[in-house]
Amino acid sequence: MSKIAKKEPLCEEIAGKGCSLKKVLDIIGGKWKIMILCVIDYNEVVRYGQLNRAVDGITNTMLANSLKELEADGLVERKQYDEMPVRVEYNLTPKAKSLIPILLELKKWGEENL
Amino acid sequence: MSKIAKKEPLCEEIAGKGCSLKKVLDIIGGKWKIMILCVIDYNEVVRYGQLNRAVDGITNTMLANSLKELEADGLVERKQYDEMPVRVEYNLTPKAKSLIPILLELKKWGEENL
């Protein structure tokens, strides 16, 4: 069979497992992450408790989990100051900041189309 | 209202329930919708079976559900031709088409940052 095994005119790059769009959604998907990113961006620097009060309805479990994942994915930076009581601050990495404009476009699209 | 009752320097518009960014994610979130949109966009017009084969790993249940929701949200158009056997074609609405460039930016961001 000299045939290239593409039965359909559809590309793996678009719909396949490796699609980078899918990866992006894996990272910023879920129920809370985008809102967390936006709140940090809006405030530049935020403390844990601030986020907890700011993101409407989030629980400790989800906030802690989301922050850990965002940090692991290089979107959020965590700084801990060992004062008493402990103070922890979060801010966006440059990588995350470069994502914000796109999210704002998405938001704008939502306002115009929903 | 002389007073804006905000205990935190964080805005409801960003993190609250009404945030349009959240709404967008509700519509195109989930595991398959973005890929479905991209495949339809890439092909202009697609049949159900094509989508089923093109979107890697999707099941009937999810494809049918996703398409119904996308149609209800005004992102895809369904055309049924009562031939024998039945033929059904899907294409993007203008609204969805205006979303594609943003998704491509997101994809580009993913390629550069992940």
Next chain:
DNA sequence: CGGAATCCGCTATGATACTG
């Protein structure tokens, strides 16, 4: 061919309590 109807497991999410 293009779905609908069932049934079901898993994982994301959540409530609550507790700790360094």
Next chain:
DNA sequence: CAGTATCATAGCGGATTCCG
């Protein structure tokens, strides 16, 4: 203050079968 540790649950997503 900034989280962990448990335990519980809902609903998303999946496998299979059936239908016009």
